Amino acid sequence: MKARLIQIRLEAEGVHAYRFEPLPGETLPPFEAGAHVNVTLGDGITRSYSLLNDPADPSFYEIAVHLSPTSRGGSRYIHEHWHVGLVVDMTDPSNNFPLDETAAHxxxxxxxxxxxxxxxxxxxxxxxxxxxxxxxxxxxxxxxxxxxxxxxxxxxxxxxxxxxxxxxxxxxxxxxxxxxxxxxxxxxxxxxxxxxxxxxxxxxxxxxxxxxFTADTQIATEGGFVVELAKSGKSFEIKEGDRILDVLLDNGVDVPFACSEGTCGTCETRVIEGTPDHRDFFLTDDERASGEMMMVCCSGCKSDKLVLDL
Ligand code: FES
The missing domain is CATH 3.40.50.80 (Nucleotide-binding domain of ferredoxin-NADP reductase (FNR) module)
Known part of the structure:
Protein backbone atom coordinates (compact mmCIF):
# COMPACT_ATOMS: atom_id res chain seq x y z
CA MET A 1 0.00 0.00 0.00
CA LYS A 2 0.97 3.65 -0.17
CA ALA A 3 0.86 6.34 2.51
CA ARG A 4 1.83 9.98 2.50
CA LEU A 5 4.51 11.33 4.80
CA ILE A 6 2.94 14.34 6.53
CA GLN A 7 5.34 15.15 9.36
CA ILE A 8 9.00 14.69 10.26
CA ARG A 9 9.89 15.40 13.86
CA LEU A 10 13.25 15.42 15.59
CA GLU A 11 12.76 13.07 18.53
CA ALA A 12 16.31 12.81 19.80
CA GLU A 13 19.83 13.18 18.52
CA GLY A 14 19.91 11.15 15.31
CA VAL A 15 16.29 10.02 15.65
CA HIS A 16 13.51 11.27 13.40
CA ALA A 17 9.85 10.35 13.84
CA TYR A 18 7.89 10.04 10.58
CA ARG A 19 4.11 10.33 10.51
CA PHE A 20 2.02 8.96 7.63
CA GLU A 21 -1.55 9.47 6.58
CA PRO A 22 -3.58 7.51 4.03
CA LEU A 23 -3.95 8.82 0.51
CA PRO A 24 -7.25 10.64 -0.18
CA GLY A 25 -10.22 8.28 -0.09
CA GLU A 26 -8.21 5.48 1.51
CA THR A 27 -7.75 4.24 5.06
CA LEU A 28 -4.83 2.64 6.81
CA PRO A 29 -5.40 -0.91 8.08
CA PRO A 30 -5.76 -1.27 11.85
CA PHE A 31 -2.73 -2.68 13.62
CA GLU A 32 -1.84 -4.46 16.85
CA ALA A 33 0.54 -3.22 19.51
CA GLY A 34 4.07 -4.30 18.60
CA ALA A 35 3.35 -4.44 14.86
CA HIS A 36 5.68 -3.18 12.16
CA VAL A 37 5.53 -2.20 8.51
CA ASN A 38 8.14 -2.87 5.85
CA VAL A 39 8.84 0.30 3.90
CA THR A 40 10.33 0.29 0.44
CA LEU A 41 13.19 2.67 -0.13
CA GLY A 42 14.19 4.29 -3.38
CA ASP A 43 16.68 1.68 -4.40
CA GLY A 44 14.20 -1.15 -3.91
CA ILE A 45 15.49 -2.33 -0.54
CA THR A 46 13.00 -2.72 2.30
CA ARG A 47 13.33 -2.06 5.99
CA SER A 48 11.06 -2.95 8.92
CA TYR A 49 9.99 -0.28 11.39
CA SER A 50 7.70 -0.61 14.38
CA LEU A 51 4.50 1.39 14.46
CA LEU A 52 4.84 3.41 17.61
CA ASN A 53 1.54 5.26 17.82
CA ASP A 54 -1.50 4.15 19.80
CA PRO A 55 -3.19 1.24 17.98
CA ALA A 56 -6.53 2.67 19.11
CA ASP A 57 -6.14 5.36 16.46
CA PRO A 58 -5.02 3.90 13.13
CA SER A 59 -5.94 7.08 11.24
CA PHE A 60 -2.20 7.65 10.99
CA TYR A 61 0.99 5.63 11.38
CA GLU A 62 4.17 6.76 13.02
CA ILE A 63 7.62 5.20 12.89
CA ALA A 64 10.99 6.38 14.16
CA VAL A 65 14.33 5.93 12.44
CA HIS A 66 17.69 6.20 14.13
CA LEU A 67 20.46 7.19 11.78
CA SER A 68 22.88 4.36 12.32
CA PRO A 69 26.56 5.23 11.88
CA THR A 70 26.96 1.78 10.35
CA SER A 71 23.89 2.11 8.16
CA ARG A 72 23.81 -0.19 5.15
CA GLY A 73 21.77 2.43 3.42
CA GLY A 74 18.36 2.11 5.08
CA SER A 75 18.40 4.69 7.83
CA ARG A 76 20.79 6.93 5.92
CA TYR A 77 18.54 6.89 2.86
CA ILE A 78 15.49 7.78 4.93
CA HIS A 79 17.19 10.60 6.83
CA GLU A 80 18.57 12.09 3.63
CA HIS A 81 15.77 11.54 1.13
CA TRP A 82 12.42 11.42 2.85
CA HIS A 83 10.53 14.71 2.89
CA VAL A 84 7.05 15.85 3.85
CA GLY A 85 4.59 15.08 1.06
CA LEU A 86 6.45 11.99 -0.16
CA VAL A 87 4.30 8.95 -0.94
CA VAL A 88 5.96 5.85 0.50
CA ASP A 89 5.30 2.21 -0.39
CA MET A 90 4.84 -0.02 2.60
CA THR A 91 3.34 -3.37 3.52
CA ASP A 92 0.26 -3.80 5.64
CA PRO A 93 1.24 -4.04 9.30
CA SER A 94 2.27 -7.42 10.62
CA ASN A 95 3.31 -8.46 14.07
CA ASN A 96 6.27 -10.57 15.16
CA PHE A 97 6.24 -9.09 18.64
CA PRO A 98 2.67 -9.47 19.87
CA LEU A 99 1.51 -8.35 23.27
CA ASP A 100 -0.08 -10.88 25.60
CA GLU A 101 -3.06 -8.92 26.80
CA THR A 102 -3.93 -11.48 29.47
CA ALA A 103 -0.65 -11.04 31.41
CA ALA A 104 -1.03 -10.15 35.07
CA HIS A 105 1.99 -7.87 34.73
CA PHE A 213 15.34 -3.23 16.42
CA THR A 214 18.06 -3.26 13.85
CA ALA A 215 19.30 -5.71 11.34
CA ASP A 216 22.84 -5.19 10.30
CA THR A 217 22.69 -8.51 8.55
CA GLN A 218 25.46 -9.37 6.19
CA ILE A 219 23.29 -11.40 3.85
CA ALA A 220 25.09 -14.44 2.44
CA THR A 221 25.48 -14.00 -1.30
CA GLU A 222 28.74 -15.85 -1.78
CA GLY A 223 26.94 -18.75 -3.49
CA GLY A 224 28.85 -21.74 -4.80
CA PHE A 225 26.58 -24.49 -3.49
CA VAL A 226 23.47 -26.47 -4.36
CA VAL A 227 20.19 -26.42 -2.46
CA GLU A 228 18.19 -29.63 -2.65
CA LEU A 229 14.58 -29.76 -1.49
CA ALA A 230 13.86 -33.06 0.23
CA LYS A 231 10.08 -33.06 -0.27
CA SER A 232 9.89 -32.02 -3.90
CA GLY A 233 13.23 -33.46 -4.99
CA LYS A 234 14.07 -30.23 -6.81
CA SER A 235 17.51 -28.77 -6.62
CA PHE A 236 18.90 -25.36 -7.44
CA GLU A 237 22.35 -23.98 -7.91
CA ILE A 238 23.03 -20.95 -5.73
CA LYS A 239 25.48 -18.80 -7.64
CA GLU A 240 27.57 -15.91 -6.42
CA GLY A 241 25.28 -12.93 -5.85
CA ASP A 242 22.21 -15.10 -5.14
CA ARG A 243 20.52 -15.60 -1.84
CA ILE A 244 18.64 -18.81 -1.13
CA LEU A 245 15.23 -17.20 -0.52
CA ASP A 246 15.26 -15.35 -3.86
CA VAL A 247 16.21 -18.46 -5.79
CA LEU A 248 13.45 -20.48 -4.13
CA LEU A 249 10.79 -17.82 -4.72
CA ASP A 250 11.91 -17.27 -8.32
CA ASN A 251 11.39 -20.98 -8.90
CA GLY A 252 7.90 -21.05 -7.43
CA VAL A 253 8.82 -22.63 -4.09
CA ASP A 254 6.41 -21.39 -1.44
CA VAL A 255 8.58 -20.19 1.45
CA PRO A 256 7.04 -17.96 4.10
CA PHE A 257 9.08 -14.85 4.81
CA ALA A 258 8.59 -11.37 6.25
CA CYS A 259 11.59 -9.28 7.27
CA SER A 260 14.05 -10.74 4.72
CA GLU A 261 16.89 -9.72 6.98
CA GLY A 262 17.17 -12.46 9.59
CA THR A 263 15.27 -10.95 12.49
CA CYS A 264 11.72 -12.28 12.48
CA GLY A 265 12.13 -16.06 12.20
CA THR A 266 9.35 -16.46 9.61
CA CYS A 267 11.56 -18.22 7.07
CA GLU A 268 13.03 -20.70 9.57
CA THR A 269 13.66 -23.95 7.69
CA ARG A 270 14.83 -27.37 8.84
CA VAL A 271 18.20 -28.47 7.53
CA ILE A 272 18.50 -32.15 6.71
CA GLU A 273 22.04 -32.12 5.37
CA GLY A 274 24.82 -29.57 4.95
CA THR A 275 26.40 -26.85 7.06
CA PRO A 276 24.50 -23.56 7.18
CA ASP A 277 26.40 -20.28 7.22
CA HIS A 278 24.18 -18.49 9.73
CA ARG A 279 23.73 -14.74 9.25
CA ASP A 280 20.50 -14.18 11.17
CA PHE A 281 19.80 -12.55 14.53
CA PHE A 282 17.04 -14.95 15.46
CA LEU A 283 18.60 -18.26 16.43
CA THR A 284 20.42 -18.73 19.70
CA ASP A 285 24.08 -19.74 19.70
CA ASP A 286 23.11 -23.30 20.61
CA GLU A 287 20.56 -23.47 17.80
CA ARG A 288 23.14 -22.21 15.34
CA ALA A 289 25.71 -24.71 16.53
CA SER A 290 23.26 -27.59 16.13
CA GLY A 291 22.80 -26.67 12.45
CA GLU A 292 19.28 -28.10 12.50
CA MET A 293 17.44 -24.93 11.48
CA MET A 294 18.35 -21.92 9.38
CA MET A 295 16.92 -18.67 8.07
CA VAL A 296 16.92 -18.96 4.31
CA CYS A 297 16.38 -15.23 3.77
CA CYS A 298 19.89 -14.29 4.81
CA SER A 299 22.00 -17.35 5.56
CA GLY A 300 24.16 -19.36 3.20
CA CYS A 301 26.05 -22.61 3.21
CA LYS A 302 29.57 -23.63 4.12
CA SER A 303 29.37 -27.04 2.44
CA ASP A 304 28.79 -27.89 -1.22
CA LYS A 305 25.21 -29.00 -0.68
CA LEU A 306 22.33 -28.06 1.56
CA VAL A 307 19.30 -30.34 1.84
CA LEU A 308 16.28 -28.50 3.18
CA ASP A 309 13.01 -29.86 4.53
CA LEU A 310 10.94 -28.21 1.81
S1 FES B 1 12.16 -13.63 6.73
FE1 FES B 1 12.51 -12.88 8.71
S2 FES B 1 14.14 -14.15 9.40
FE2 FES B 1 13.91 -14.68 7.35
Whole structure:
Protein backbone atom coordinates (compact mmCIF):
# COMPACT_ATOMS: atom_id res chain seq x y z
CA MET A 1 0.00 0.00 0.00
CA LYS A 2 0.97 3.65 -0.17
CA ALA A 3 0.86 6.34 2.51
CA ARG A 4 1.83 9.98 2.50
CA LEU A 5 4.51 11.33 4.80
CA ILE A 6 2.94 14.34 6.53
CA GLN A 7 5.34 15.15 9.36
CA ILE A 8 9.00 14.69 10.26
CA ARG A 9 9.89 15.40 13.86
CA LEU A 10 13.25 15.42 15.59
CA GLU A 11 12.76 13.07 18.53
CA ALA A 12 16.31 12.81 19.80
CA GLU A 13 19.83 13.18 18.52
CA GLY A 14 19.91 11.15 15.31
CA VAL A 15 16.29 10.02 15.65
CA HIS A 16 13.51 11.27 13.40
CA ALA A 17 9.85 10.35 13.84
CA TYR A 18 7.89 10.04 10.58
CA ARG A 19 4.11 10.33 10.51
CA PHE A 20 2.02 8.96 7.63
CA GLU A 21 -1.55 9.47 6.58
CA PRO A 22 -3.58 7.51 4.03
CA LEU A 23 -3.95 8.82 0.51
CA PRO A 24 -7.25 10.64 -0.18
CA GLY A 25 -10.22 8.28 -0.09
CA GLU A 26 -8.21 5.48 1.51
CA THR A 27 -7.75 4.24 5.06
CA LEU A 28 -4.83 2.64 6.81
CA PRO A 29 -5.40 -0.91 8.08
CA PRO A 30 -5.76 -1.27 11.85
CA PHE A 31 -2.73 -2.68 13.62
CA GLU A 32 -1.84 -4.46 16.85
CA ALA A 33 0.54 -3.22 19.51
CA GLY A 34 4.07 -4.30 18.60
CA ALA A 35 3.35 -4.44 14.86
CA HIS A 36 5.68 -3.18 12.16
CA VAL A 37 5.53 -2.20 8.51
CA ASN A 38 8.14 -2.87 5.85
CA VAL A 39 8.84 0.30 3.90
CA THR A 40 10.33 0.29 0.44
CA LEU A 41 13.19 2.67 -0.13
CA GLY A 42 14.19 4.29 -3.38
CA ASP A 43 16.68 1.68 -4.40
CA GLY A 44 14.20 -1.15 -3.91
CA ILE A 45 15.49 -2.33 -0.54
CA THR A 46 13.00 -2.72 2.30
CA ARG A 47 13.33 -2.06 5.99
CA SER A 48 11.06 -2.95 8.92
CA TYR A 49 9.99 -0.28 11.39
CA SER A 50 7.70 -0.61 14.38
CA LEU A 51 4.50 1.39 14.46
CA LEU A 52 4.84 3.41 17.61
CA ASN A 53 1.54 5.26 17.82
CA ASP A 54 -1.50 4.15 19.80
CA PRO A 55 -3.19 1.24 17.98
CA ALA A 56 -6.53 2.67 19.11
CA ASP A 57 -6.14 5.36 16.46
CA PRO A 58 -5.02 3.90 13.13
CA SER A 59 -5.94 7.08 11.24
CA PHE A 60 -2.20 7.65 10.99
CA TYR A 61 0.99 5.63 11.38
CA GLU A 62 4.17 6.76 13.02
CA ILE A 63 7.62 5.20 12.89
CA ALA A 64 10.99 6.38 14.16
CA VAL A 65 14.33 5.93 12.44
CA HIS A 66 17.69 6.20 14.13
CA LEU A 67 20.46 7.19 11.78
CA SER A 68 22.88 4.36 12.32
CA PRO A 69 26.56 5.23 11.88
CA THR A 70 26.96 1.78 10.35
CA SER A 71 23.89 2.11 8.16
CA ARG A 72 23.81 -0.19 5.15
CA GLY A 73 21.77 2.43 3.42
CA GLY A 74 18.36 2.11 5.08
CA SER A 75 18.40 4.69 7.83
CA ARG A 76 20.79 6.93 5.92
CA TYR A 77 18.54 6.89 2.86
CA ILE A 78 15.49 7.78 4.93
CA HIS A 79 17.19 10.60 6.83
CA GLU A 80 18.57 12.09 3.63
CA HIS A 81 15.77 11.54 1.13
CA TRP A 82 12.42 11.42 2.85
CA HIS A 83 10.53 14.71 2.89
CA VAL A 84 7.05 15.85 3.85
CA GLY A 85 4.59 15.08 1.06
CA LEU A 86 6.45 11.99 -0.16
CA VAL A 87 4.30 8.95 -0.94
CA VAL A 88 5.96 5.85 0.50
CA ASP A 89 5.30 2.21 -0.39
CA MET A 90 4.84 -0.02 2.60
CA THR A 91 3.34 -3.37 3.52
CA ASP A 92 0.26 -3.80 5.64
CA PRO A 93 1.24 -4.04 9.30
CA SER A 94 2.27 -7.42 10.62
CA ASN A 95 3.31 -8.46 14.07
CA ASN A 96 6.27 -10.57 15.16
CA PHE A 97 6.24 -9.09 18.64
CA PRO A 98 2.67 -9.47 19.87
CA LEU A 99 1.51 -8.35 23.27
CA ASP A 100 -0.08 -10.88 25.60
CA GLU A 101 -3.06 -8.92 26.80
CA THR A 102 -3.93 -11.48 29.47
CA ALA A 103 -0.65 -11.04 31.41
CA ALA A 104 -1.03 -10.15 35.07
CA HIS A 105 1.99 -7.87 34.73
CA UNK A 106 4.18 -6.79 31.81
CA UNK A 107 7.81 -5.80 32.13
CA UNK A 108 9.13 -3.74 29.21
CA UNK A 109 12.87 -3.37 28.65
CA UNK A 110 14.23 -1.05 25.97
CA UNK A 111 17.70 -0.17 24.80
CA UNK A 112 17.97 2.99 22.68
CA UNK A 113 15.66 3.11 19.67
CA UNK A 114 14.33 -0.28 20.82
CA UNK A 115 11.79 1.78 22.71
CA UNK A 116 9.63 2.10 19.59
CA UNK A 117 7.59 -1.15 19.60
CA UNK A 118 7.09 -0.82 23.34
CA UNK A 119 5.35 2.55 22.99
CA UNK A 120 2.31 1.10 21.25
CA UNK A 121 2.26 -1.75 23.77
CA UNK A 122 2.22 0.69 26.66
CA UNK A 123 -0.69 2.58 25.10
CA UNK A 124 -2.55 -0.67 24.66
CA UNK A 125 -1.87 -1.87 28.21
CA UNK A 126 -3.13 1.46 29.52
CA UNK A 127 -6.24 1.15 27.37
CA UNK A 128 -7.09 -2.28 28.76
CA UNK A 129 -6.07 -1.40 32.31
CA UNK A 130 -3.21 -3.90 32.65
CA UNK A 131 -0.21 -3.10 34.87
CA UNK A 132 3.23 -2.65 33.34
CA UNK A 133 6.64 -1.22 34.07
CA UNK A 134 9.28 0.10 31.71
CA UNK A 135 13.06 0.02 32.04
CA UNK A 136 14.61 2.17 29.36
CA UNK A 137 18.32 2.73 28.90
CA UNK A 138 19.80 5.27 26.50
CA UNK A 139 23.26 6.72 26.09
CA UNK A 140 22.34 10.22 27.20
CA UNK A 141 19.27 12.44 27.67
CA UNK A 142 19.89 13.92 24.22
CA UNK A 143 19.76 10.48 22.63
CA UNK A 144 16.74 9.19 24.54
CA UNK A 145 13.88 9.24 22.06
CA UNK A 146 10.31 9.65 23.35
CA UNK A 147 11.44 10.23 26.88
CA UNK A 148 9.13 13.25 27.20
CA UNK A 149 6.20 11.07 26.21
CA UNK A 150 7.00 8.77 29.14
CA UNK A 151 8.15 11.14 31.86
CA UNK A 152 6.33 11.63 35.12
CA UNK A 153 5.14 8.05 35.50
CA UNK A 154 6.16 5.99 38.53
CA UNK A 155 6.42 2.80 36.54
CA UNK A 156 8.92 4.28 34.04
CA UNK A 157 12.61 3.94 34.89
CA UNK A 158 15.00 5.72 32.54
CA UNK A 159 18.76 5.38 32.81
CA UNK A 160 21.69 6.82 30.87
CA UNK A 161 24.74 4.64 30.49
CA UNK A 162 26.95 6.92 28.41
CA UNK A 163 27.27 10.01 30.60
CA UNK A 164 29.42 10.84 33.56
CA UNK A 165 27.73 9.47 36.64
CA UNK A 166 25.35 7.41 34.51
CA UNK A 167 24.61 3.79 35.21
CA UNK A 168 24.20 0.73 33.04
CA UNK A 169 20.89 -1.04 33.24
CA UNK A 170 20.89 -3.88 35.76
CA UNK A 171 19.27 -6.25 33.31
CA UNK A 172 19.71 -9.30 35.47
CA UNK A 173 18.16 -7.46 38.42
CA UNK A 174 15.17 -6.33 36.35
CA UNK A 175 14.52 -9.83 35.01
CA UNK A 176 14.97 -11.49 38.40
CA UNK A 177 12.70 -8.97 40.13
CA UNK A 178 9.83 -9.55 37.68
CA UNK A 179 6.91 -11.52 39.18
CA UNK A 180 6.98 -15.20 38.27
CA UNK A 181 3.88 -14.89 36.08
CA UNK A 182 4.96 -11.67 34.34
CA UNK A 183 5.44 -11.37 30.61
CA UNK A 184 8.73 -9.75 29.67
CA UNK A 185 9.42 -7.80 26.49
CA UNK A 186 12.83 -6.60 25.40
CA UNK A 187 13.91 -4.65 22.34
CA UNK A 188 17.40 -3.31 21.89
CA UNK A 189 20.84 -4.07 20.51
CA UNK A 190 22.02 -7.61 20.08
CA UNK A 191 24.26 -7.72 23.15
CA UNK A 192 21.37 -6.63 25.34
CA UNK A 193 19.04 -9.22 23.85
CA UNK A 194 21.58 -12.00 24.22
CA UNK A 195 22.04 -11.13 27.89
CA UNK A 196 18.26 -10.86 28.37
CA UNK A 197 17.72 -14.31 26.87
CA UNK A 198 20.30 -15.72 29.25
CA UNK A 199 18.84 -14.08 32.36
CA UNK A 200 15.29 -15.08 31.40
CA UNK A 201 16.18 -18.65 30.43
CA UNK A 202 14.45 -20.14 33.47
CA UNK A 203 11.10 -18.49 32.75
CA UNK A 204 8.32 -20.05 30.70
CA UNK A 205 9.28 -19.61 27.05
CA UNK A 206 5.94 -18.03 26.13
CA UNK A 207 6.50 -15.31 28.71
CA UNK A 208 9.81 -14.08 27.29
CA UNK A 209 9.44 -11.89 24.21
CA UNK A 210 12.06 -10.01 22.26
CA UNK A 211 12.60 -8.08 19.08
CA UNK A 212 15.73 -6.85 17.40
CA PHE A 213 15.34 -3.23 16.42
CA THR A 214 18.06 -3.26 13.85
CA ALA A 215 19.30 -5.71 11.34
CA ASP A 216 22.84 -5.19 10.30
CA THR A 217 22.69 -8.51 8.55
CA GLN A 218 25.46 -9.37 6.19
CA ILE A 219 23.29 -11.40 3.85
CA ALA A 220 25.09 -14.44 2.44
CA THR A 221 25.48 -14.00 -1.30
CA GLU A 222 28.74 -15.85 -1.78
CA GLY A 223 26.94 -18.75 -3.49
CA GLY A 224 28.85 -21.74 -4.80
CA PHE A 225 26.58 -24.49 -3.49
CA VAL A 226 23.47 -26.47 -4.36
CA VAL A 227 20.19 -26.42 -2.46
CA GLU A 228 18.19 -29.63 -2.65
CA LEU A 229 14.58 -29.76 -1.49
CA ALA A 230 13.86 -33.06 0.23
CA LYS A 231 10.08 -33.06 -0.27
CA SER A 232 9.89 -32.02 -3.90
CA GLY A 233 13.23 -33.46 -4.99
CA LYS A 234 14.07 -30.23 -6.81
CA SER A 235 17.51 -28.77 -6.62
CA PHE A 236 18.90 -25.36 -7.44
CA GLU A 237 22.35 -23.98 -7.91
CA ILE A 238 23.03 -20.95 -5.73
CA LYS A 239 25.48 -18.80 -7.64
CA GLU A 240 27.57 -15.91 -6.42
CA GLY A 241 25.28 -12.93 -5.85
CA ASP A 242 22.21 -15.10 -5.14
CA ARG A 243 20.52 -15.60 -1.84
CA ILE A 244 18.64 -18.81 -1.13
CA LEU A 245 15.23 -17.20 -0.52
CA ASP A 246 15.26 -15.35 -3.86
CA VAL A 247 16.21 -18.46 -5.79
CA LEU A 248 13.45 -20.48 -4.13
CA LEU A 249 10.79 -17.82 -4.72
CA ASP A 250 11.91 -17.27 -8.32
CA ASN A 251 11.39 -20.98 -8.90
CA GLY A 252 7.90 -21.05 -7.43
CA VAL A 253 8.82 -22.63 -4.09
CA ASP A 254 6.41 -21.39 -1.44
CA VAL A 255 8.58 -20.19 1.45
CA PRO A 256 7.04 -17.96 4.10
CA PHE A 257 9.08 -14.85 4.81
CA ALA A 258 8.59 -11.37 6.25
CA CYS A 259 11.59 -9.28 7.27
CA SER A 260 14.05 -10.74 4.72
CA GLU A 261 16.89 -9.72 6.98
CA GLY A 262 17.17 -12.46 9.59
CA THR A 263 15.27 -10.95 12.49
CA CYS A 264 11.72 -12.28 12.48
CA GLY A 265 12.13 -16.06 12.20
CA THR A 266 9.35 -16.46 9.61
CA CYS A 267 11.56 -18.22 7.07
CA GLU A 268 13.03 -20.70 9.57
CA THR A 269 13.66 -23.95 7.69
CA ARG A 270 14.83 -27.37 8.84
CA VAL A 271 18.20 -28.47 7.53
CA ILE A 272 18.50 -32.15 6.71
CA GLU A 273 22.04 -32.12 5.37
CA GLY A 274 24.82 -29.57 4.95
CA THR A 275 26.40 -26.85 7.06
CA PRO A 276 24.50 -23.56 7.18
CA ASP A 277 26.40 -20.28 7.22
CA HIS A 278 24.18 -18.49 9.73
CA ARG A 279 23.73 -14.74 9.25
CA ASP A 280 20.50 -14.18 11.17
CA PHE A 281 19.80 -12.55 14.53
CA PHE A 282 17.04 -14.95 15.46
CA LEU A 283 18.60 -18.26 16.43
CA THR A 284 20.42 -18.73 19.70
CA ASP A 285 24.08 -19.74 19.70
CA ASP A 286 23.11 -23.30 20.61
CA GLU A 287 20.56 -23.47 17.80
CA ARG A 288 23.14 -22.21 15.34
CA ALA A 289 25.71 -24.71 16.53
CA SER A 290 23.26 -27.59 16.13
CA GLY A 291 22.80 -26.67 12.45
CA GLU A 292 19.28 -28.10 12.50
CA MET A 293 17.44 -24.93 11.48
CA MET A 294 18.35 -21.92 9.38
CA MET A 295 16.92 -18.67 8.07
CA VAL A 296 16.92 -18.96 4.31
CA CYS A 297 16.38 -15.23 3.77
CA CYS A 298 19.89 -14.29 4.81
CA SER A 299 22.00 -17.35 5.56
CA GLY A 300 24.16 -19.36 3.20
CA CYS A 301 26.05 -22.61 3.21
CA LYS A 302 29.57 -23.63 4.12
CA SER A 303 29.37 -27.04 2.44
CA ASP A 304 28.79 -27.89 -1.22
CA LYS A 305 25.21 -29.00 -0.68
CA LEU A 306 22.33 -28.06 1.56
CA VAL A 307 19.30 -30.34 1.84
CA LEU A 308 16.28 -28.50 3.18
CA ASP A 309 13.01 -29.86 4.53
CA LEU A 310 10.94 -28.21 1.81
S1 FES B 1 12.16 -13.63 6.73
FE1 FES B 1 12.51 -12.88 8.71
S2 FES B 1 14.14 -14.15 9.40
FE2 FES B 1 13.91 -14.68 7.35
Missing amino acids: SVMIAGGIGITPLLSMIDRLDAIGRPWELHYVAQSPERAAFVRHLSGRDNVHVQFDGIEGGQPLDLRGVVEAAPADAHLYCCGPQGMLDAYKGFAAGRPKGHVHLEY
